[in-house]
Amino acid sequence: xxxxxxxxxxxxxxxxxxxxxxxxxxxxxxxxxxxxxxxxxxxxxxxxxxxxxxxxxxxxxxxxxxxxxxxxxxxxxxxxxxxxxxxxxxxxxxxxxxxxxxxxxxxxxxxxxxxxxxxxxxxxxxxxxxxxxxxxxxxxxxxxxxxxxxxxxxxxxxxxxxxxxxxxxxxxxxxxxxxxxxxxxxxxxxxxxxxxxxxxxxxxxxxxxxxxxxxxxxxxxxxxxxxxxxxxxxxxxxxxxxxxxxxxxxxxxxxxxxxxxxxxxxxxxxxxxxxxxxxxxxxxxxxxxxxxxxxxxxxxxxxxxxxxxxxxxxxxxxxxxxxxxxxxxxxxxxxxxxxxxxxxxxxxxxxxxxxxxxxxxxxxxxxxxxxxxxxxxxxxxxxxxxxxxxxxxxxxxxxxxxxxxxxxxxxxxxxxxxxxxxxxxxxxxxxxxxxxxxxxxxxxxxxxxxxxxxxxxxxxxxxxxxxxxxxxxxxxxxxxxxxxxxxxxxxxxxxxxxxxxxxxxxxxxxxxxxxxxxxxxxxxxxxxxxxxxxxxxxxxxxxxxxxxxxxxxxxxxxxxxxxxxxxxxxxxxxxxxxxxxxxxxxxxxxxxxxxxxxxxxxxxxxxxxxxxxxxxxx
Amino acid sequence: xxxxxxxxxxxxxxxxxxxxxxxxxxxxxxxxxxxxxxxxxxxxxxxxxxxxxxxxxxxxxxxxxxxxxxxxxxxxxxxxxxxxxxxxxxxxxxxxxxxxxxxxxxxxxxxxxxxxxxxxxxxxxxxxxxxxxxxxxxxxxxxxxxxxxxxxxxxxxxxxxxxxxxxxxxxxxxxxxxxxxxxxxx
Ligand code: SF4
Ligand code: SF4
Numbered sequence: 001x002x003x004x005x006x007x008x009x010x011x012x013x014x015x016x017x018x019x020x021x022x023x024x025x026x027x028x029x030x031x032x033x034x035x036x037x038x039x040x041x042x043x044x045x046x047x048x049x050x051x052x053x054x055x056x057x058x059x060x061x062x063x064x065x066x067x068x069x070x071x072x073x074x075x076x077x078x079x080x081x082x083x084x085x086x087x088x089x090x091x092x093x094x095x096x097x098x099x100x101x102x103x104x105x106x107x108x109x110x111x112x113x114x115x116x117x118x119x120x121x122x123x124x125x126x127x128x129x130x131x132x133x134x135x136x137x138x139x140x141x142x143x144x145x146x147x148x149x150x151x152x153x154x155x156x157x158x159x160x161x162x163x164x165x166x167x168x169x170x171x172x173x174x175x176x177x178x179x180x181x182x183x184x185x186x187x188x189x190x191x192x193x194x195x196x197x198x199x200x201x202x203x204x205x206x207x208x209x210x211x212x213x214x215x216x217x218x219x220x221x222x223x224x225x226x227x228x229x230x231x232x233x234x235x236x237x238x239x240x241x242x243x244x245x246x247x248x249x250x251x252x253x254x255x256x257x258x259x260x261x262x263x264x265x266x267x268x269x270x271x272x273x274x275x276x277x278x279x280x281x282x283x284x285x286x287x288x289x290x291x292x293x294x295x296x297x298x299x300x301x302x303x304x305x306x307x308x309x310x311x312x313x314x315x316x317x318x319x320x321x322x323x324x325x326x327x328x329x330x331x332x333x334x335x336x337x338x339x340x341x342x343x344x345x346x347x348x349x350x351x352x353x354x355x356x357x358x359x360x361x362x363x364x365x366x367x368x369x370x371x372x373x374x375x376x377x378x379x380x381x382x383x384x385x386x387x388x389x390x391x392x393x394x395x396x397x398x399x400x401x402x403x404x405x406x407x408x409x410x411x412x413x414x415x416x417x418x419x420x421x422x423x424x425x426x427x428x429x430x431x432x433x434x435x436x437x438x439x440x441x442x443x444x445x446x447x448x449x450x451x452x453x454x455x456x457x458x459x460x461x462x463x464x465x466x467x468x469x470x471x472x473x474x475x476x477x478x479x480x481x482x483x484x485x486x487x488x489x490x491x492x493x494x495x496x497x498x499x500x501x502x503x504x505x506x507x508x509x510x511x512x513x514x515x516x517x518x519x520x521x522x523x524x525x526x527x528x529x530x531x532x533x534x535x536x537x538x539x540x541x542x543x544x545x546x547x548x549x550x551x552x553x554x555x556x557x558x559x560x561x562x563x564x565x566x567x568x569x570x571x572x573x574x575x576x577x578x579x580x581x582x583x584x585x586x587x588x589x590x591x592x593x594x595x596x597x598x599x600x601x602x603x604x605x606x607x608x609x610x611x612x613x614x615x616x617x618x
Numbered sequence: 619x620x621x622x623x624x625x626x627x628x629x630x631x632x633x634x635x636x637x638x639x640x641x642x643x644x645x646x647x648x649x650x651x652x653x654x655x656x657x658x659x660x661x662x663x664x665x666x667x668x669x670x671x672x673x674x675x676x677x678x679x680x681x682x683x684x685x686x687x688x689x690x691x692x693x694x695x696x697x698x699x700x701x702x703x704x705x706x707x708x709x710x711x712x713x714x715x716x717x718x719x720x721x722x723x724x725x726x727x728x729x730x731x732x733x734x735x736x737x738x739x740x741x742x743x744x745x746x747x748x749x750x751x752x753x754x755x756x757x758x759x760x761x762x763x764x765x766x767x768x769x770x771x772x773x774x775x776x777x778x779x780x781x782x783x784x785x786x787x788x789x790x791x792x793x794x795x796x797x798x799x800x801x802x803x804x
Binding site: 004005006008031032034035115116138139168171172173174175248250251252254255256259326327328331343346347349350352353354356357359360361362363364365366367394397472474577592593594 | 626627628635636639640643648649650651652653654655660661662663668673674675676677678679680681682692693695696698699712716719721722724725728729739743748750
């Protein structure tokens with residue numbers, strides 16, 4: 001028995017990456033993938049490998065950096081979440097055609113549900129689109145094991161290989177076996193060869209058929225050599241149902257069958273959904289009259305079968321076409337497929353209690369003391385008739401304050417602002433528009449939108465919410481901070497103001513968002529400038545994220561019940577967990593469990609009901 | 619043994635399953651669990667599943683948990699359906715009248731659930747200067763106080779001492795004992 005420790009699925013993947021001898025790892029954070037790269041750095045430090053570990057400014061950059069490093073014969077990997085793969089789709093499609101030298105692993109973490117994403121797309125579909133092999137782990141241990149096989153397969157066929165963990169694998173905690181580092185002793189050795197490394201159309205006419213041939217061979221391998229990931233758990237005797245399952249759905253099925261002590265159901269586990277070992281699956285289907293397919297989130301296994309018409313799955317809607325396959329969902333699907341009765345819902349009393357007690361799920365909110373809340377408040381105060389396109393980050397939660405009108409994807413706050421500008425401008429109207437974006441997102445994809453707006457002379461205000469961190473995903477570094485992940489590595493800070501000026505913006509002001517009066521003034525000024533000069537102006541609102549726990553002035557506050565008229569202005573437009581509305585008393589109140597005594601709400605109440613508690617100011 | 623641990627983002631519920639996991643592994647048992655990271659951590663409802671024994675999947679099926687630990691009473695009540703018949707629950711209570719709700723009492727009686735409440739905020743307010751970040755270890759102590767969770771208070775003390783950061787060790791242990799003492803009366 002080796003050394004077992006409890007790891008998060010993402011740590012298990014990271015451990016595999018380091019043990020497998022990966023020498024360049026690049027990523028952009030995004031739930032549910034964010035914990036992988038910091039763990040790669042930690043294990044590399046602990047195990048003393050020379051792996052370069054870096055946050056890239058976006059996923060396309062991460063992909064290209066890592067892919068190219070593999071051209072030299074080294075093992076490399078790029079890590080991202082599923083929507084990050086959209087950003088990296090361009091290089092994915094071309095690099096798939098390359099005859100790579102070193103092993104190149106793409107980790108793309110999916111979010112069925114979704115829990116923390118703007119889509120619940122399936123990265124395995126992307127693997128199919130790009131024609132690259134894909135592994136789909138069912139547990140943390142299996143995810144770690146698959147990292148080694150993915151690198152080996154990548155080197156056998158000289159092609160990129162994807163590992164697609166879904167959120168329940170990323171964020172599961174499990175005892176996992178630790179191993180030693182594989183020292184491959186490789187030296188970077190780039191062999192120039194334009195047919196191999198330059199994707200000219202003439203070369204693609206050769207490489208595309210090659211890619212198809214590689215994929216055929218991988219499929220053959222998946223049929224025969226990967227029994228540890230693709231196998232059947234047979235029923236005892238005649239099977240009443242055959243289930244084809246991949247990812248964590250397989251684990252859930254196995255737990256259910258065990259709890260039910262059922263042996264009349266056979267299960268085919270598929271750990272390599274693309275290219276699908278079609279013969280294996282067809283053989284299983286031929287032996288079962290009744291077949292249920294469980295996979296997240298798209299019917300990727302089903303789509304690769306020549307005949308899927310008799311299967312109960314996502315494709316024909318027997319399995320819901322959207323959403324996570326939770327244990328309760330899988331339980332009901334199995335029972336439905338068997339034609340057996342569903343468990344009776346015995347929770348009417350509980351439902352009645354929940355209703356009477358008014359217990360509702362709590363949606364996420366910006367932290368108490370979050371500088372974004374103050375920035376949004378000032379923005380609305382200055383330009384109440386504005387349109388507010390926003391972006392991806394904690395600050396998307398500005399919807400709670402009615403200060404986020406649109407969000408598309410990373411960087412779209414700026415381009416949406418341009419879209420609104422043009423649509424109103426063609427009517428001859430000056431519509432105030434304020435785009436909000438975080439520091440990390442600005443570097444990720446915001447700069448291009450800014451250049452476009454300067455070039456085309458679009459009038460709007462860009463508010464950069466600079467909180468010195470990539471907050472939503474748990475606090476990663478980025479260019480505005482300049483830290484790097486590995487011990488001893490030094491980065492360099494990239495100055496946002498300098499970048500903004502360099503893009504050609506002439507109005508740039510930095511403000512402290514906690515001072516909402518001052519920032520509101522600056523917002524007004526910025527819009528005036530934008531409107532009159534026909535160009536974007538930029539306000540940088542700089543205050544550290546609460547996660548950084550930096551020391552700041554403590555202002556104890558109270559709501560004066562004699563002054564509070566119960567208008568709910570504060571809960572509607574400020575929306576702090578520390579300042580709820582007491583429906584019984586019809587007044588706002590401070591909830592000391594959550595209040596961090598930032599004191600900003602004192603500026604919010606138009607009736608002066610929120611007061612500093614005398615003598616406690618520090 | 620299957621646990622469901624619920625609360626609000628930022629209450630430090632992840633540490634609870636780390637402690638339980640540490641104990642299970644030192645006993646040579648297998649563990650499997652599921653956590654919430656990302657946007658939901660921003661103050662919203664969060665749920666951790668944790669299983670000790672020969673399980674393959676990280677999620678607990680509704681109606682099969684042995685114990686529910688709730689850092690917030692609303693979240694606790696909302697998630698009682700995870701419990702199997704005869705299971706236990708420990709809730710951090712800020713409004714004790716909720717447990718007197720007749721529907722809730724009937725639900726618990728029908729399914730032989732035993733639901734215990736502890737005024738965690740009040741205790742931490744009075745005894746630990748309102749440092750609510752110790753709620754997680756207080757709840758672990760309370761769990762042992764109602765003889766739930768299949769672990770002893772000594773195992774909890776030992777694991778917390780090992781996993782808590784050096785400078786907060788003494789305070790963490792104090793909070794464990796406050797939770798335990800609330801039920802064991804010392
Ligand atoms: S993590 Fe930081 S940025 Fe996100 S809501 Fe909290 S304080 Fe605001
Ligand atoms: S002082 Fe006001 S704004 Fe600041 S955390 Fe407390 S309630 Fe929220």
